[in-house]
Amino acid sequence: MDMTVRGRLHNFRMAEFGAWPFSELPLHPLTGEPLQSLDEFDMNAWSRENHDWAIGVVARSSDAAVEFARWWLPDLVVHDIMSFEGPLIGKVLDIPAILQLWGPVGPDDDVPGAPPGASFVPMDPSGAFPRYGVGQMGPHVYEHVIDPSPISARPPLKAERLSIRHVPYNGPGARLPQGERGSAGPPRVCVVWGTSVSGIYGPISFAVPRIVDALAGLGAEVLVLLAGADRKRMERAVTLPPGVRLMERTPLHLLMPSCDVVIHHGGAGCAMTALTAGVPQLAISTGLDQEVIAGRIATAGAARSLSNAQADEEAIRTAVTSLLTDPAHSSAARRLRDEMESLPTPAALVSSLSALAQ
Numbered sequence: 001m002d003m004t005v006r007g008r009l010h011n012f013r014m015a016e017f018g019a020w021p022f023s024e025l026p027l028h029p030l031t032g033e034p035l036q037s038l039d040e041f042d043m044n045a046w047s048r049e050n051h052d053w054a055i056g057v058v059a060r061s062s063d064a065a066v067e068f069a070r071w072w073l074p075d076l077v078v079h080d081i082m083s084f085e086g087p088l089i090g091k092v093l094d095i096p097a098i099l100q101l102w103g104p105v106g107p108d109d110d111v112p113g114a115p116p117g118a119s120f121v122p123m124d125p126s127g128a129f130p131r132y133g134v135g136q137m138g139p140h141v142y143e144h145v146i147d148p149s150p151i152s153a154r155p156p157l158k159a160e161r162l163s164i165r166h167v168p169y170n171g172p173g174a175r176l177p178q179g180e181r182g183s184a185g186p187p188r189v190c191v192v193w194g195t196s197v198s199g200i201y202g203p204i205s206f207a208v209p210r211i212v213d214a215l216a217g218l219g220a221e222v223l224v225l226l227a228g229a230d231r232k233r234m235e236r237a238v239t240l241p242p243g244v245r246l247m248e249r250t251p252l253h254l255l256m257p258s259c260d261v262v263i264h265h266g267g268a269g270c271a272m273t274a275l276t277a278g279v280p281q282l283a284i285s286t287g288l289d290q291e292v293i294a295g296r297i298a299t300a301g302a303a304r305s306l307s308n309a310q311a312d313e314e315a316i317r318t319a320v321t322s323l324l325t326d327p328a329h330s331s332a333a334r335r336l337r338d339e340m341e342s343l344p345t346p347a348a349l350v351s352s353l354s355a356l357a358q
Contacts, residue, residue: 001054001057003196003200004032004196004199004200005029005030007196007200007201008026008027008028008029008030008032008200009029009043010288011026011027011029011200011201012026012029012038012041012043013043014026014113015038016038016043019113021287021307021308021309021310022201022202022204022205022308022309023204024202024204025037025038026201026202027200027201027202028040028041029041029043029046030046032199034202034203054125055125055126056126058124058125058126058128059126059128061085062084062085062088062124062126062128063128065085065088065089066085066088066089066092066128066132069089069092069093070092070093073093074089074093074095075095075357076095076096076097076098076353076356076357077089077090077095077096077097077098078097078098078100078146078353079097079098079099079100080099080100080101080102081099081101081102081105081106081107081120081121081122082122083122084122084123084124084128084137086099087099087137087141087142088124088128088129088132088134088137090141091129091132091134091135091141092132092134095357096143096144096356096357097141097142097143097144098144098145098146098162098353098356099142099144099145099146099159100145100146101145101146101147101148101149101155102148102268102269102272102289103148103149103166103268103271103272103293104149104150104153104154104155104271104292104293104296104297105120105155105268105289105292105293105296106120106145106147106155106156106157107119107120107121107139107142107145107157107159108139108155108156108157108158109155109156109292111288112287112288112291112292113287119139120289121137121138121139122137123137124136124137139158140158142158142159143159143160144159144160144162144356145157145159145160145161145162146162146164146349147161147162147163147164148163148164148165148166148272148340148343149296150275150300150336150337150339150340151163151339151342151343152300152335152336152339153275153296153297153299153300153302153336155292155296162349162352162353163343163344164343164344164345164346164349165340165341165343165344165345165346166272166275166276166340167276167345167346168252168253168256168269168272168273168276169251169253170251170252170253170254170269170273171249171251172251173249173250173251173254185221186219186220186221186243187218187219187220187221187260187261187324188220188221188222188223188258188259188260188261189215189218189220189221189222189223189259189260189261189262189263189320189324190222190223190225190252190255190256190259190261190262190263191208191211191212191222191223191224191225191262191263191264192224192225192226192252192262192263192264192270193206193207193208193225193226193230193264193265194264194265194267194270195227195228195229195230197265197286198229198230198233199229201286201287201308203233205286205308206230206233207265207284207308207311208224208226208230208234209234210311210312210313210316211263211284211316212224212240212241212244213313214313214314214316214317214320215244215316215317215320216241218317218320218321218324219243220243220260220320220324221243221245222243222244222245223245223247223250223255223259224240224244224245224246224247225247225250225252225255226246226247227249231246234246252269252270252273253273253276253277256273256274256276256277256279257277257279259277259279260279260280260324261279261280261281261282261320261323261324262274262279262280262281262282263281263282263283263284263316263320264281264282264283264284265283265284265285265286265290265308266283266284266285266286266289266290266291266293266294266305267290267293268289268293271283271293271294271297271303274333275297275302275333275336275337275340276337276340277337278330278333278334278336278337278338279333280302280303280323280329280330280332280333281297281302281303281304281323281333282303282304282305282306282316282319282320282323283297283298283303283304283305283306284306284307284308284311284316285305285306285307285308286307286308286309291305291307297336300332300336301328301329301331301332301333301335302329302332302333302335302336303323303329303333304319304322304323304329306319
């Protein structure tokens with residue numbers, strides 16, 4: 001299913017259960033337009049009408065994956081946490097299937113705001129596992145997990161952990177704004193926001209204008225990295241004050257070493273890039289894996305974590321001030337960076353994967 005629609009359906013169900021955190025209703029799951037009433041969409045009717053279609057999509061995907069694997073005969077499969085085709089192929093062909101994590105969130109984590117016992121493990125609605133005679137899908141299918149997380153922020157795992165060094169890459173580029181972290185100039189704060197957040201959670205979740213207003217008066221140089229619809233939304237929302245620069249398509253991994261603090265939506269890419277640079281971060285998360293990632297890094301001391309729905313200007317300003325002035329955050333960020341640099345490179349992990357494939 002389209003990820004945006006899937007996310008909106010989840011948000012609509014949360015609103016029905018009274019667990020939606022924002023004052024405005026979520027977006028219409030199908031059209032993406034703001035809802036005036038929950039009566040505008042009938043979740044139960046949609047589920048009944050689209051049940052066979054949704055099951056068929058998953059069944060065709062799993063069957064095609066197994067058919068291809070039986071023809072190509074891989075010795076090992078590497079997959080991400082949203083794919084159940086990876087472990088399915090592993091079971092059907094009796095070969096190792098290795099789960100690759102994005103960051104500090106894994107299959108044994110609970111999903112925030114979901115019923116007890118809900119995890120990030122994908123479901124098997126078409127019954128592919130029993131259909132191929134390989135049991136049931138569940139957390140137990142993961143035997144080996146590649147984890148790029150720093151040691152102090154690792155997710156819990158029952159499977160064997162294969163540690164790997166995260167190597168950030170956010171696209172090509174070379175020219176960066178002048179200034180280096182630790183120079184005599186004002187502190188530099190980078191604000192970066194995921195392009196999918198507004199499309200899933202709605203305009204009320206676009207926290208960048210709040211962030212920019214909160215940073216006013218702190219004497220910081222603020223670099224705002226936005227693209228596409230978010231950039232246009234920001235240009236319409238506010239007139240940028242002095243010291244705030246709106247940028248687009250700047251590789252985060254090249255910019256980050258010159259920053260003193262990064263503010264983001266809690267996504268794994270932003271969080272892991274900041275960790276590799278040893279930069280303290282403020283994660284303003286909206287839910288799901290963002291909340292888990294933000295909380296885990298905050299617990300390790302390298303970040304502050306705020307809920308998007310509760311992150312008003314005062315809360316943001318207080319958090320950023322702490323990140324800029326409390327040396328404990330910088331120290332923890334550098335410690336986690338050093339932990340990541342001590343982990344095996346992707347190239348070094350190849351021998352371990354090859355051994356599993358024997």
